[in-house]
Amino acid sequence: MERGRFGTCESGLARGEKGSLPRVGFDTKLDLLTVCLVTMLILGGEQMSDGEIVVGPGRAHAPVILLVEDEVLIRLSLAEPLRDEGYVVLEAGNASEAVALVSTGHPVDLAITDVRMPGEMDGVALTAALKDMLPALPVILISADMSPDRHHRGEAFVRKPFELEEIFNLIGELMDPEWQNKRQIRDAS
């Protein structure tokens, strides 16, 4: 696939599937929650006593990225290349869907969210909500028009349109165990 600038509806789409986790069948929300929790345990996610899911160092499963974007073609054009790179991608069309997915306890290693989205929460508010649920979760915000001066709790901000390589490099950096360790030390101090 030719990689162009992303964050526009003109992006090309990749094909092919990698990185999907083997999963058993389920047919209710309760069953989904059970499967998510079992999968998390099987694949090496750790559950702390207060319910916080540990991400980063020690991760034994394929990295899971939560992608929140209301423009379906932009979401698709980013989700597919990420899957091609071996990431498991959870897609959410708005902040409420993202919160619903994270609330199941499904392991998430990194989140990418658009800033301007319909609904009660925009990307900045969603980032705050995700950080409240999973303080160690790295979050990348993407936007075409957000001021760089606007305060947010994410680790990085990327302006649309962006190069796919830019996102890949950022993800690699934020998921790097050394970076995670440094941040844990920083947060603890």
Next chain:
Amino acid sequence: MAEQATNPRCILVVDGDVLVRHAIADYLRTCGYVVVEASSTDEAVTVLSDESVNVNAVLCDADAPGSQNAFQFRAWAADHRKHVRLALAGNIKAAARKAAELCDDGPHLARPYDPQAVIEYIRRLLGSATP
């Protein structure tokens, strides 16, 4: 056959409930299909209108949100994307029966989904046992 291995069939899953959509989409990906997720019929129309996305079949909740209901969406798809096979699913008996009448093939799909039933249905719909 080799072409199918390199270009797996693409399924568009249309469901307003993210947990239900994620569950069935993830299962279909595990089975080797490329899956595009749409949270409404409007998103589904956007995807089907984009020529760079080659969708082979649509799995749509009969109660999916959007400016068109699922049955109007089905009619739109029949007019604009004749090659796309479409399956409607419903968790309300009346909707499920209506969905059954409009499905392209076989019995209706019950929702919540039975993943194996969905796979068998899609295989029958696409006339191929492999993605």
